[in-house]
Amino acid sequence: MAETVPRKGLDPQGYIAREGSLARVPHAFRPVVAVARDRLLDVFGARLHSAYLYGSIPRGTARVGRSDLDLLVALREEPTEADREAARALGDALDKEFAEIDGVGTLLYGRARLLSEPETYDLGWFVACLCTPLLGDDLAEYLPRYRPDSLLARETNGDLALLLPRWRERIASADGSEESLRPLVRFMSRHLVRTGFTLVMPRWNGWTSDLTEMAEAFGAYYPERAGQMRTAAVRGHEPRGDREVLVSYVDDLGPWLAEEYARVHGIKAPRPDGP
Known part of the structure; x- marks a missing residue:
């Protein structure tokens, strides 16, 4: 049996530390992140509550031409099928425009669901620990801290x-x-x-x-x-x-x-x- 590895990925209190930050985004990917940020505002406007990066790009481990751009978008209301189609179209456009990425994946949810009790230890944890704020009011402020239990x-x-x-x-x-x-x-x-x-x-x-x-x-x-x-x-x-x-x-x-x-x-x- 392997020994327990102490505190890897945890803060000094033993909670899972938020991974990723905009400062870690590799230079090659910063233009696509900037364009994605602007276009999310164009597409969703006032209905957009917040948006986040997750995955290898905000962790600083992305590979040019091999890694995808992962986005999570929180709307003020539950997304419609038209919203989902708009998100897909935005992802397709970014993928064609930027050779640095290999695809775009966008998760789209309403704010209420992300903060709902059933999602506290699933989507809520995902936002609070694995997502890097890109736009808007960070939902992590309304969520608990998490232990690897x-x-x-x-x-x-x-x-x-x-x-x-x-x-x-x-x-x-x-x-x-x-x-x-x-x-x-x-x-x-x-x-x-x-x-x-x-x-x-x-x-x-x-x-x-x-x-x-x-x-x-x-x-x-x-x-x-x-x-x-x-x-x-x-x-x-x-x-x-x-x-x-x-x-x-x-x-x-x-x-x-x-x-x-x-x-x-x-x-x-x-x-x-x-x-």
Whole structure:
């Protein structure tokens, strides 16, 4: 059994420290961040409550031409389908305009949901700990501080069993091309690595968003599955469109991880609109 790693990713009081900052944005990505900021204001105007960066760009680890731009947008009301389409169009435009990024992902929510009690240890934690303020009133001011405990583990990733049927549908509907399978490999690899990490997070006693570190932390407690998780971490960074990999995720690693997660931490509380 590996020794507990003290205070990694934590503040002196043992709470998860907010990762990322605008100061850490690499120079190459600052123009796209500036344009994204201005265009979010143009698109949503007074309906925009706040906007955030998350992922490798505000952590300072993004790779030019390989990393995507990740945004979270909080509106004053619940977003409409027109809002979602506008966000997609904005992302597509930025992706075409800036060769420095490889895609744009935008999460869009209403302020009330992000601050709601059911989301306190899921979306609320995500905003408070993993998102870097870009525009507006920072919602983290209205949220608690978080420890890497079993409650946080359950409410962030305790729904894998519910997600696996949807993943199977997505795999079945893909046309088998590299173009259609590669994003699925990337997404599912990252999701499984993060779920594996949060499974052991309370024992590891810390936080990291680095996929390699996540896989190593997991492997210290589950050596029999360590190789699979390390490989998934590599695929999260360098995905190949391989259907066999996806099938192994939904038929082997995913079901095992979902069962072990439920045994250790329980199942995520249901949400009104599902997982």
